[in-house]
Amino acid sequence: MIQVIATIYSLIAVLVAIHIPKRIMINQIYADLIQDYRSPEMGGAILAIFRFYVKDCKNNTAIIASKYKEKYNEQIMKPLKAGKPIDYANTLHFQRRLVFHFYWHMALFRYEQYFSRLSTKKLKLWFTPNEVKLLAILLHMVEPAEAVFEKANDDLKPPESKAPANQMIHLINKLYNEVKYWE
Secondary structure, three states: OHHHHHHHHHHHHHHHHHHHHHHHHHHHHHHHHHHHHOOHHHHHHHHHHHHHHHHHOOOOHHHHHHHHHHHHHHHHHHHHHHOOOOOHHHOHHHHHHHHHHHHHHHHHHHHOOOOOOOOHHHHHHHOOHHHHHHHHHHHHHHHHHHHHHHOOOOOOOOOOOOHHHHHHHHHHHHHHHHHHHHO
């Protein structure tokens, strides 16, 4: 009888020894994500994206792609052609990338981690209706943003496939489809 109790206590101790580091790791990754989100650069980028959507697109998702192309040409291509210096950090293209990569890291944390995964509870705490709107706007901006890079010569091939970019879009789309019903 004592051996059975000792075995049960040993199993409980092993489970606790595994669970505690796992919880610490999850909380640390989550804290790092929150710290990135609270940075002034991220706040400015999020405001710029919403301002673009409300002011330039007039809350119309159908024109996001064309307005994004116009903004890209205005902020980057025209100054480049004129030989003027560009503060890339203040361009909509850079701000979109910053926010997009943040949500990609969140999606990786949610779907690609097996040992330390973002729980549904924390995800539900995170996503407000405005976060869902932001994800939707970002997903509408993907196509024109990719077109910027497709202007390069088609003979130019990287050593690896194009999978990472497609994986990013796939994971963010998956995240959006999961959280859009929580509004």
